[in-house]
Amino acid sequence: MSSTKFILGLFDDPDVMMHGIDQLQKNSVPIYDVYTPMPIHGIDDKLGIKPSRLGYAAFMFGCLGGTTIFSLVYYFMVHDWPMDIGGKPAFAVPSFIPATFEWTVLFTAFGMTATFFFSTHLFPGRTPRVMDLRATDDRFVIAIDAKGNIPHEEITNLLKEAGAVEVKHNDRKYVSYE
């Protein structure tokens, strides 16, 4: 039994890597994940990853922020301590718009980014789960779970034929752990 946990195909070109994904999928090799130094459009479609729903979260947070501050301002200016400013109405909606707008933006930005960090498990001090250290530099890495994908040699050849500059058989899932 081989001790290989993950097979990594390292590519130096995003288009060649895309070709590699096609080749693997043609041969029914399931792909664990792909790590790239920059956003490559189209991988998510190939891997069947659904579009992000962060936009909905952002919208919800925006609504929350706008409602919160508008309610607060209403309470301050109309309910709790209405001021007589030359007999003008206390419920002066145009004056409330700037604060409402700013908090809508504020809640959207913070809420959406927090949701992004939460769902992607990003937080200060999280141990990086990196499979190959050059994946953040100049290598486009296709990771294949070695367990269950027994013919390792075939996968290696497949990756090489597809144009991988290097194929790694890693015994550890993450090389970044001390």
Next chain:
Amino acid sequence: MASHNESIIREPLITGKDITYAKITNDVLHPVENMPTKAWWIGFTVASLGACLWVFAVSYTFWYGIGSWGLNKTVGWAWDITGFVWWVGIGHAGTLISAILLMFRQNWRNSINRSAEAMTIFAVICAATYIVAHMGRPWMAVYSLPLPNQYGSLWVNFNSPLIWDVFAISTYFSVSLVFWYTGLLPDLATIRDRATGIRRKIYSVCSFGWTGSVKTWQRFETVSLILAGISTPLVLSVHTIVSMDFATSLEPGWHTTIFPPYFVAGAIFSGFAMVQTLLLITRKVLGLENYITMFHIESMNKIILLTGSIVGVAYMTEFFIAYYSGGEYEQYTFLNRFTGPYWWAGCMMYGCNVLMTQMMWFKKVRTNIPISWVLSIVVNIGMWFERFVIIVTSLHRDFIPSSWAMFYPTWIDLSVFIGSIGVFFTLFLLFIRVFPSIAMGEVKLLVKSSSEQAKKKLLDSGHIDPSHAEFYKEALTKFDSVELSDYEKV
């Protein structure tokens, strides 16, 4: 897709030969991974001396009170609010580059957005310090927030533009910070994965465990786009609200409906000038000529020309409306800008902002680095005087001639101003030392489509319309980082 052939007519966004993904990482991280150069140390020493001066001058202000400034009962706002508006305006270019240019898919933003955003954050910090300092008793700043208190509670007045400003500036600062830092994560991960020892640990904490997996990038791009979408109206709102601090008053010279668009244009104008000031030096000192190319410089100069002209139109409109209003106080205020004791400030304002930037119509000027740099400084000076003219020149002639006064800055005023520039440059120099000054992930996206070498390959393939090829070669002549001899035979 990562690569497609971009039209040859478009100028390259990355110049140089043998640009690989690894080379971009090496070039950009060079100042981060190596000991700073002598130039950096000299700059840092001067800047931090300035920052020390700021600490001293502001402490002096807090100890002895606002009386240590040159303010009097007629001119109650002077260099403090001038400095505040100046710095906030400078900040606007960063958001324009990172948000508005992203939405318009202007890929040339990719190599300048990081440092411009950093500049935004530092400029807003400088602006905020002015606000806190001009309160005199800075611990009272808490009363600008709607917090329950022992007076009732007595809430802040949401009809007041000053309160809108509190909300606008604080939101602007924090959203810019989030935008900037989220964008930094992938690049911090790059540093982390190349570093060893304690540096690795620090960057590991800072990079939040970024891996660059498919889902992470997908979410990252969604977040970037939405942040850009909300930052665009945000940045417009910020300077609009800053202008309302003046426009909603009854002061002649301030009480003007043109202020919001005029201030926003002026903000972008001065911000781009500051980006130009910083980047022309940064690209030289850090050796980033291949990423911040002549195309970038010329594009920024075009924006300076455009916004400078908008500001010019706004100035003319102001004068026309003052004449057309028939209000004698209004008319006097505007005439006084040229005929009053502050005529020289008015000349600096109109001369630097409108006359000097019109030189940018000439391509020779736009593509000349020393002239561009000098002009960017001229714009910075002009925009400072614009705020000075609006604030002090409008105030110093009160409705009652017996209260007419002049404003004379004290050495504390001067020190706070010079010191704030020191704070700004200290922060900026620290930034280029510890963070990548160019968004590597975004620049790498351009290698296969918009780089000089990709276009060269297109030319070499010979399938290009010869007239287009000629056009492209003609465009390359302005670049200082392109080896023109390579194109003789093509």
